[in-house]
Amino acid sequence: MFEAAHLHKRFGDHVVLEDVSMTFAEGRLTGIMGPNGAGKTTCFNLLTGRYAPDRGRVSFQGRDITGLPPRSIARLGISRSFQVMNLFDEYSALDNVLVATPEMRSRGFSMLGKFSGYSDVLERVGLGDKAHVRAKDLSYGDRRALEIGVALAARPRLLFLDEPTAGLGTEATARIAALIAGLKRSLTIVLIEHDMQFLFGLADHIYVMHWGQVIAEGSPDALRANPWVQRSNAFN
Amino acid sequence: MFQLLATCAVFGTLPFWIKAVGLYPYLGVEVMIWVIYALGFNLLLGTAGLPSFGHGAYFGVGAYAFGLTQLNFSSNLGVCLGAAILAGAIAGGLVALFLSHRRGIYFALLTIAFGQIFWFVAIKWHSVTRGEDGLLNIKRPAFLADLDSLYYFCFALFVVVILFLWRLQSSPFGRVLAAIRQNETRARFVGYHVWAYKWLAFTLSALVAGLAGGLFSLAQQSAYPNVMSLHQSGLVVMMALIGGGLVSFWGPVLGVVLFFVARDLLGAYTETWLLWYGLLFMLVVLFKPEGLAGMLKRDVRSGAPA
Numbered sequence: 001m002f003e004a005a006h007l008h009k010r011f012g013d014h015v016v017l018e019d020v021s022m023t024f025a026e027g028r029l030t031g032i033m034g035p036n037g038a039g040k041t042t043c044f045n046l047l048t049g050r051y052a053p054d055r056g057r058v059s060f061q062g063r064d065i066t067g068l069p070p071r072s073i074a075r076l077g078i079s080r081s082f083q084v085m086n087l088f089d090e091y092s093a094l095d096n097v098l099v100a101t102p103e104m105r106s107r108g109f110s111m112l113g114k115f116s117g118y119s120d121v122l123e124r125v126g127l128g129d130k131a132h133v134r135a136k137d138l139s140y141g142d143r144r145a146l147e148i149g150v151a152l153a154a155r156p157r158l159l160f161l162d163e164p165t166a167g168l169g170t171e172a173t174a175r176i177a178a179l180i181a182g183l184k185r186s187l188t189i190v191l192i193e194h195d196m197q198f199l200f201g202l203a204d205h206i207y208v209m210h211w212g213q214v215i216a217e218g219s220p221d222a223l224r225a226n227p228w229v230q231r232s233n234a235f236n
Numbered sequence: 237m238f239q240l241l242a243t244c245a246v247f248g249t250l251p252f253w254i255k256a257v258g259l260y261p262y263l264g265v266e267v268m269i270w271v272i273y274a275l276g277f278n279l280l281l282g283t284a285g286l287p288s289f290g291h292g293a294y295f296g297v298g299a300y301a302f303g304l305t306q307l308n309f310s311s312n313l314g315v316c317l318g319a320a321i322l323a324g325a326i327a328g329g330l331v332a333l334f335l336s337h338r339r340g341i342y343f344a345l346l347t348i349a350f351g352q353i354f355w356f357v358a359i360k361w362h363s364v365t366r367g368e369d370g371l372l373n374i375k376r377p378a379f380l381a382d383l384d385s386l387y388y389f390c391f392a393l394f395v396v397v398i399l400f401l402w403r404l405q406s407s408p409f410g411r412v413l414a415a416i417r418q419n420e421t422r423a424r425f426v427g428y429h430v431w432a433y434k435w436l437a438f439t440l441s442a443l444v445a446g447l448a449g450g451l452f453s454l455a456q457q458s459a460y461p462n463v464m465s466l467h468q469s470g471l472v473v474m475m476a477l478i479g480g481g482l483v484s485f486w487g488p489v490l491g492v493v494l495f496f497v498a499r500d501l502l503g504a505y506t507e508t509w510l511l512w513y514g515l516l517f518m519l520v521v522l523f524k525p526e527g528l529a530g531m532l533k534r535d536v537r538s539g540a541p542a
Contacts (some may be wrong), residue, residue, distance in 0.1 A: 074427035088418040100426040115411040189409045
């Protein structure tokens with residue numbers, strides 16, 4: 001469904017990604033793991049259009065999307081959440097979700113229409129009773145859930161989640177895990193995570209990154225036995 | 237809604253009581269023109285979060301377009317005002333081509349640079365703009381000869397502009413602009429063409445400034461380069477900020493009223509009134525950045541501005 005082939009990216013002298021290839025199959029949850037600085041987020045940024053790769057090709061459903069801007073990639077049905085919170089802080093939770101819906105996107109230039117609509121996303125991410133709380137007044141865990149909610153509001157076919165549990169305690173992490181497990185049934189998901197326990201419980205297929213390269217890939221069970229992976233920092 | 241009715245009520249009845257409070261009806265015309273200008277300006281600053289420090293350019297372009305059209309082509313009021321609006325929009329639309337991929341300080345600096353270009357052209361292109369003297373002898377049509385008619389003509393346009401901009405800020409377009417102000421990156425990743433939104437916001441804002449400039453020509457019966465100066469462009473920023481344009485749609489209305497009342501009341505006592513006004517501006521920015529509207533409103537910076 002989504003394919004990245006031989007991606008290279010450098011910032012100045014610093015090579016961040018080297019010959020990274022990944023395939024995300026339809027209906028599966030693919031995990032990307034690795035230590036800090038392994039290039040996981042840069043990888044997401046290339047795949048969702050924030051940066052163009054120096055070399056390599058990205059394609060979605062057979063279509064070459066290399067170098068397209070984020071808005072065009074988003075409109076193809078690819079959505080992402082961010083590791084560092086990226087919400088419309090002064091808007092209520094509901095407005096955060098509404099502004100991200102395809103309906104609002106297509107009516108965005110309407111100057112006399114009404115900004116309103118319906119979305120069940122808040123219920124799905126467990127914020128149904130906090131629809132009218134401003135994003136910045138939500139608790140950290142709720143903001144994390146809303147971060148996913150905004151990405152879901154676009155009704156994507158492919159969802160990229162960048163460390164959705166960053167900074168969360170055990171209980172809140174379990175909540176996000178349950179949420180993602182629920183989404184898994186209806187969506188193709190790619191998930192960056194360095195919490196192994198979390199990822200191994202959810203993923204169908206995992207890529208392990210280190211120093212800007214993919215050093216191993218396979219199912220969680222296969223990776224558990226992989227000596228490369230066991231030795232890498234990814235397991236610390 | 238209350239603010240809308242209150243604004244219409246105050247300005248709708250102004251000619252009947254303004255003399256009783258020691259002021260004069262023409263002040264009302266000036267205030268309404270500047271309110272139109274400041275509300276259009278605040279579409280950029282308050283809603284979209286884009287600081288334009290050279291907005292006098294589009295006000296001036298409107299003023300000159302009104303005057304030049306009347307002096308050279310047609311004395312029809314509709315044509316002249318249409319020219320002012322169109323000229324403001326075209327000037328703004330062209331400039332916005334260069335601005336719309338910028339944000340923050342770079343955006344602000346470019347607006348100043350472009351504002352100065354327009355001002356410079358107005359001063360130097362003597363054969364068209366009459367240089368520093370400006371265009372004189374702009375005439376009001378006969379049906380606007382007396383002050384009351386002029387007042388209510390401006391009032392009618394004032395109401396139309398306010399209704400449009402007020403509606404706009406709660407429309408999808410206004411709400412997307414506010415979303416871009418809050419988080420431009422996320423807006424991109426949600427799928428919005430941020431450049432196009434900024435371009436349209438700037439062009440619309442310049443269009444409204446052009447209308448205000450055209451009305452200014454009509455009221456003053458002249459157009460001169462001073463309205464395009466950096467100093468004048470700064471005034472509309474100060475009005476919007478002191479009034480509370482960052483937190484409320486109605487902020488610029490308060491800011492404009494405060495400015496003109498201060499000018500006339502303080503100005504009657506001292507020639508240095510601008511010094512005191514400037515001090516007030518500094519105090520507001522330092523201690524009450526939400527401005528007058530922010531003091532009146534408890535729930536500041538809410539997602540749905542009142």
